[in-house]
Amino acid sequence: MSQLKQLITNDMKLAMKAKDKEALKAIRMILGAIKQKEIDERIELTDGQALSVIQKMVKQRKDSISQFSDAGRTDLVDIEEAELLIINNYMPKQLSKDEVEAAVIKAISETGADSMKDMGKLMGVLKGQLDGKADMGVVSQLIKAKLS
Template sequence: MSLLERLNEDMKHAMKNKEKDKLSVIRMIKSSLQNESIKLGKELSEEEEITVLSREVKQRKDSLQEFEKAGRSDLAEKIKTELTYVKKYLPEQLSEDELKEIIKEAIKEVGASSKADLGKVMSVVMPKIKGKADGSLVNKIVLTELA
């Protein structure tokens, strides 16, 4: 089942069950996917869909940070709920151990030896894990491995 089909099915269920929050998040996701499709002028590939979903997660995480800084727990809770719904459509996330293995392989592959090689390692790792791990966590692990 494609992502759009899943979203449509979940949207029907959310409407029937009167889940307003879930419904609004699904509509936002569909809208983002359709906007990206229009922008590119073609149907989105699975990889492009994951990119859009990852962007949605990142935007919500950034908003969550800002709301928590500002002491707006009401808005922070709403964003946390939205995040759980969006993450359901992303591929299963890699564990930290799996990430470390991929990162170690990439370090060997590019012959990285210091923090100055961070960009080289990240450019090899990120395409492999697209949508399966948070970029900031990957960055932190790479820096630890290069230290």
């Protein structure tokens, strides 16, 4: 079992003992998504693969929060935000905006990118370096600003 999955399982046991229903619900949701991916692909997920499942859950929660806010459904926004807080506990430490900007500048100089045509190449390089550590939407915006 991957270390990340073991950590989540241990946290689930702690939430059960503490009778923390909200945390338990969110943790079970995470474990369910990881288990579903394992069943679908008939493999045991590595930490990196489990992290990508968690990243997808974070993105889904952020999208839901945005849509529920636009619809004026604050009750559902509160639920999604609570789940997002718990899910974020399993994400790696996020880089600061300055660190992300430095990585973008470094990648631009390394690849020799000078126009928007090179955006795909840059995103490919940066995705490997920053995946899980930075919001790739923010990275994309920074690249566009630097190459414009």
